[in-house]
Every structure is written in C-alpha cells, then in structure tokens.
Amino acid sequence: MEKVYFIPDDRLGIQIPMLEREWEEFSESERSFILEQWENIRGSIPTRIQAFERCIVQKQNELYDESDFERSCDLNxxxxxLASCINDLQLWYRLNQEVDDRPHT
Incomplete structure (x- = not known):
C-alpha cells in the first residue's frame, strides 16, 4: 500500500499535507519525495488564487447591480x-520545509 502524504481539500482545490508523524521522523528520501510533491502542489497555488479572485470580481459585479437585499447578503x-480561501491558500503557499537540516556552508 502506497503511503499517503497529501489529501484533497475540496474547498481550496489543492492537495494539502497530511503527515502522520513529525518531520524529523521521516527518512531523507521520504522528505525529498514529500517536498517534491509539495513543490508541484505549491506551484499550482497562484493559479488557484487567480481563479478565486476572478470569482470575487464576478460576484462584486453582480453585487453592484443587485437590488434585492437578501441576494446582496448572499453575495457578500x-x-x-472566496476571500477566506485565498487567505488559506496564501498561508499554504508560504509553508516550506528544509530537506536537509544540516547547516549549509
């Protein structure tokens, strides 16, 4: 059975880390594999943020023309x-781990 290091987050539209033990407990090869996978996922985050931003603009445009108070509240x-998703994606984007804990000289 293949080890699972990431699980889908349907709200954010990316895979997020699900590490069942402390980072230091992983072997160097496991860390390298996890980081390689994470960098691929992390690379998709700016595109996800842009998609959420486009949705926000679309909803703001709808809100501008909306006269129904209840619908305006729903749009807000x-x-x-969507803004919360962007914030969470930005936090995930900043998440980074070192493969090699030894000091670099």
Missing part, C-alpha cells in the same frame, strides 16, 4: 468565503 457571504 460568497465573496467572504
């Missing part, structure tokens, strides 16, 4: 949820 909640 949807915009806030």
């Amino acid at each position: 909640w949807e915009i806030a949820a």
Whole structure:
C-alpha cells in the first residue's frame, strides 16, 4: 500500500499535507519525495488564487447591480468565503520545509 502524504481539500482545490508523524521522523528520501510533491502542489497555488479572485470580481459585479437585499447578503457571504480561501491558500503557499537540516556552508 502506497503511503499517503497529501489529501484533497475540496474547498481550496489543492492537495494539502497530511503527515502522520513529525518531520524529523521521516527518512531523507521520504522528505525529498514529500517536498517534491509539495513543490508541484505549491506551484499550482497562484493559479488557484487567480481563479478565486476572478470569482470575487464576478460576484462584486453582480453585487453592484443587485437590488434585492437578501441576494446582496448572499453575495457578500460568497465573496467572504472566496476571500477566506485565498487567505488559506496564501498561508499554504508560504509553508516550506528544509530537506536537509544540516547547516549549509
């Protein structure tokens, strides 16, 4: 059975780390594999953020023309949820681990 290091996050549209033990407990080859996979996932985050931003702009445009108060409230909640996704993606994007804990000289 293949080890699982990442699980899908449907809300964010990316795979997120699911490490069942401390980083230091992984072998160097496991760390390298995990980091390689993470860098591939991490590389897709800016595209995901842009997609959420486009949705926000679309909903803001709808909100601008919306006269129904209840629908306006719904649109505001949807915009806030999308903004929350962007914030979480930015946090994941900044997440980084070192493969090699030895000092570099």
